[in-house]
Amino acid sequence: MGSKLQSGQRLRPVDLARPHGLSTQAVRNYEEAGILPAAERTPHGYRTYSSLHAAALRAFLALVPGHGRPTAAAIMRAVGEGAVDEALRLVDESHVQLRDDRRTLEAVERALRAPERGPAHEADGRRDQAAGFIGRLAAELGVRPATLRAWERAGLVSPRRDPRTGYRIYEEADARDARLAHQLRRGGYLLEQIAPLIARVREADGTEPLEAVLLDWRTRVSARGRAMLSGSAELEAYLRERG
Structure with a gap:
């Protein structure tokens, strides 16, 4: 599910929210929770997002079914803080749990x-x-x-x-x-x-x-395994977007 947005395109909260059936308040909440990078502000104080934020939102929503919301949020916060190794460790722990469940x-x-x-x-x-x-x-x-x-x-x-x-x-x-x-x-x-x-x-x-x-x-168990694959793909896409 690669983004079709151009790299420098500015997005409103509704532009991020609508494709996923979310409210604009949910997008703002994700930003405040550190799941999405901090938004830029216009001179009038309005939030503006970019393709990077769109990739982050796709990654988070894809991670939730396989890892659960708390772990997915922790993964995204770790990436946002530059602690990619910690994010990958959390991913590994979920895979270990899935292996144990199997x-x-x-x-x-x-x-x-x-x-x-x-x-x-x-x-x-x-x-x-x-x-x-x-x-x-x-x-x-x-x-x-x-x-x-x-x-x-x-x-x-x-x-x-x-x-x-x-x-x-x-x-x-x-x-x-x-x-x-x-x-x-x-x-x-x-x-x-x-x-x-x-x-x-x-x-x-x-x-x-x-x-x-x-x-x-x-x-x-099988559905969770496949969800983890989808989540990993979107997380990798987000990491590439971040550079």
């Missing part, structure tokens, strides 16, 4: 395909030891036993109780639910969002109900 998604998909494991028991007074299943499962997931109990209170796992001892007994489906809950938490899902998904998995006696969630998650 790995988490892949981990969830592996968890869905993994064979379920046999039941184990939680021994009272020894629940943090290796012999207690809650300790083993917590160690496997890299969480504290208290986290598994919190998940139980939230309805994410439902271990039965031994009628004789009252100890928790985690069956194969419980271990599966705990692994799914852990991976979905890593994917940014809240407990209240996970609980109904786990309930649907239990009702279906399988993980098919999560397929739509995974498809949506995968679609969002």
Whole structure:
């Protein structure tokens, strides 16, 4: 989306705002926030912009879908302050986060395909030891036993109780639910969002109900990746415009 503006052409706030469906106040706000370079002023005090400002606005708006508004603003402010390396570092961090999100998604998909494991028991007074299943499962997931109990209170796992001892007994489906809950938490899902998904998995006696969630998650990850490509292209165009 290269600019068709001539290098020395003067632009009004409305000229920048209209192509993007923005208000002129939004353009002024972006300038005041350091997202756009400072505007020149006419003898009567009116703002005038240039092709450089137009390129900056295109870059910012293109960065937002992939990096989020706060990071996109920080990138543009860093460029405006001449700290291009800092701007590129912020871009790199977003790519690392996207990579981690993709790995988490892949981990969830592996968890869905993994064979379920046999039941184990939680021994009272020894629940943090290796012999207690809650300790083993917590160690496997890299969480504290208290986290598994919190998940139980939230309805994410439902271990039965031994009628004789009252100890928790985690069956194969419980271990599966705990692994799914852990991976979905890593994917940014809240407990209240996970609980109904786990309930649907239990009702279906399988993980098919999560397929739509995974498809949506995968679609969002891919869309963010493509948005980052578009944002990088516009940012590079802006850097070239700045010289």
